[in-house]
Amino acid sequence: MAVKLEKNVAGRLVPDVVNGRESVPFNGVGGYRPEGRKAAPRIASCVDYPADGDKRVGSLREAFEKVGLADGMVLSTHHHLRNGDAVANAAFDSAAEMGLRDLMWFPSASFPVHANQIEHLDSGVIHHIEGSMNGPLGAYCSAGKMRGLGVLRSHGGRWQAIQDGEVHIDVAVIAAPAADAFGNANGLSGPAACGLLGFALADSIYAEKVIVVTDNLVPFPCLPWQIQGNNVDAVVEVSSIGDPSKIVSGTTRLTQSPDRRRIAELAARFCADAGIMRDGFSFQAGAGGTTLAFAIYLAELMRAQGVTARFARGGSTQHMVEMLDEGLIEYILDGQTFDLDGVRSMREDPRHQDTSPFTSYNFHGKGNFASMVDVAVLGATEVDLEFNGNVVTHSDGRLLHGIGGWQNCLASRCAMLLVPSFRDRIPVIVDEVTTLCGPGELIDVVVTERGIAINPLRQDILDAVAGSELPIRPIEDLKAELDRLCGVPAKPERSDDPVAVVKWVDGTVIDTVWRTG
């Protein structure tokens, strides 16, 4: 692959052209200013749509023919159905049947279930994927088998890329747990209920053509219209859009690892000691085992000290819903629901508000919610002595995870990484992260079971916890201890072939993922 590489301000080699489009190298946090106007689809006319509002067509293939899906186009899907999704696979199966080629798949994320697309990559139906590639697709990309470069974006970065016209979606396919024949849709009911459809919102607004696929057609009006039928071209009824058991879990699982519980407890106590946990504060914690445990410890401390949060950012879980019901949280501003309690609460409780990457994360907006959050607890695969973070590759260089909202959440007033000291005897704290996903200046605290490291840039936080009994240590200290325990693993040699790039929240290229093996 003949690509010119240049060093960005973070010292990372990045290609100057990504999939035929000039790319802007990362220029530091806040160092890039966008120009021009937002993208916009062609003007439609009611003349071309049925007056009775019934946009149903017989099949996905019929819908594709109606909207004119053609070779080389960009086809987008969303990931609210997670590993239970049946629609993205069906879409490319249909495209293959139609004999289409060289489509770009633009999912908001992909999951192991989407290994189905490997045959379409092999056969040429899919040219390449821009979107997170978890598991098998990541391995496929890592091995250099994809024709184009993977482009990894955060949830906010995906909105930014669509909004700024960096990615032009020709056809969006939106799996909808509930929809009417006009195309109004939501994720709140039906066998595949997933809560909300925020990850598909940009697609519905900016794509030229929008197809809603549902297994739960309801009479007009489908309320609330998380997706508005006025943006929709066609509605397809299918027997099932996904496997409910893999979309949401009935109950959220707490980590059983004593180390991870200790990390969670340290992080919660840190929030209390640093004065972050005070009346009216806000926090974001996901559904991972450790961050879930964090929220549970935090709730205990809040209860003990009589503190109420103004809002919490989801992904929501049963536990967060209980905090809302108990009054420990006044509002949940939710980007995705991880279990059925989350779905129910969002459906029934107006204080449980669905959000979108526009409201929450889009860096090319007039502000967003991420920077208004007092504390965000996140994971990482690696963190280095400069507090730089990696979430997409492992230390062996293999691409195995997406970015999700991780980069976006770094904008919070206190971004904390909750990480075990080592995984498979490989230390998590390294000299230099394999792939740079988040600049160290935005990562404020690293919490491990062996101690807490505070970014020296945050003297205010260091001061706030000066009297604390928590095991606060310089990151170099922590690293030295881990290196003594595990030894410093040899750095794997990297190839010179880029297989993917990592975008920063402003659309610039912050790092490259290289072919392994």
Next chain:
Amino acid sequence: MAVKLEKNVAGRLVPDVVNGRESVPFNGVGGYRPEGRKAAPRIASCVDYPADGDKRVGSLREAFEKVGLADGMVLSTHHHLRNGDAVANAAFDSAAEMGLRDLMWFPSASFPVHANQIEHLDSGVIHHIEGSMNGPLGAYCSAGKMRGLGVLRSHGGRWQAIQDGEVHIDVAVIAAPAADAFGNANGLSGPAACGLLGFALADSIYAEKVIVVTDNLVPFPCLPWQIQGNNVDAVVEVSSIGDPSKIVSGTTRLTQSPDRRRIAELAARFCADAGIMRDGFSFQAGAGGTTLAFAIYLAELMRAQGVTARFARGGSTQHMVEMLDEGLIEYILDGQTFDLDGVRSMREDPRHQDTSPFTSYNFHGKGNFASMVDVAVLGATEVDLEFNGNVVTHSDGRLLHGIGGWQNCLASRCAMLLVPSFRDRIPVIVDEVTTLCGPGELIDVVVTERGIAINPLRQDILDAVAGSELPIRPIEDLKAELDRLCGVPAKPERSDDPVAVVKWVDGTVIDTVWRTG
């Protein structure tokens, strides 16, 4: 005023250029197809907005200075505060203080309270108004005193004009009954509660700069965010945004006129006899005395026959809310709330859904709700033998009313005009309407106290009521009777000076309003 005039397909003389912009003459219903892409504002960046989300500035003037309001720009406001609005006046008072000139005022509608702007038109602060001009501003425009042409658009046409880039809003000022410092806003609470802010939604999305003005600042998050703070540049706190007593009425007033009650009753019985009023049907009826009476008669018939409506389109009133509470209506899809019961219901009942001109009326969308409504009852100032309708001028040619959603509602399956036979001894049925606002092919039924006329184009409706005892008569018959009673008034001479144009729902020019006196 040197403007070239040409005849459109309706035979109306219309200018080829409107306020310096080439205009497309009306080309028949569904006869014009838009080209190009939707408009879009410049891409913003979080770099330029406060990380803590606090966008408050000290005054409207400060906000104008911050966003760079300058001579010749377009400044928009909304009319949800109706005749109680204090913000549109304050905006132009501030602009005058700043010494600005030649602004275009782009309100979603204006009311008598906005007579305040006449001094700004006289002094040159406002160049001209594009938007409905009720009362004193209409008279001002009619008299030829405005420098530019008035442009009258329907609610849907206003969205279309903004979306299509026909009107580029530089600065939108949004009066908000509730807002947070980030700019999230709604109309549901506070002293100036007006229900929703749908008429300002296009402004918030498409304007370059957006200023929210509120007298009820609430802590973040202001929910629901009918206006999203992510589109907002600045928030201004003021002591009052309007006079509550003139924004909503405590109770909606039913007409006391026996003639109008008879019209309403005939119209309701017509819906029953024609089979329109059947389980799952939908209707739209406003808050005017006659249409309100219609809804009350309709409710009686529905109750008697055990019929339930799937949805009703607002403007909502206490009466419509009672129908929702009683179960006669399953959903209210509401464009504006006319009284406090409407506000409360919208705030508390998820079946009472706020809408926008995008969902309801925009003709340049992928369908809209208007054409899905079974029956819409509307008023008119004149209707002619071809069933053409006029809502903006009186028979003397004076511009006195806006279009509102009237043109948009003509798309319903059965559009009915409920009109008294004569006003001030002037017959409402005329040979030719003074100003053409709605093409006769879309107006299906005219109901007067002296009989009901059905458009001969609607043989299906004629058939449906063939056995009815209702006084169904040819429109020529009705007109002849009125002419016998009142005499045919002399047609007023019209000047050759256009003072305003009337746009059709697709942005084409359907007619011209001429200077009078």
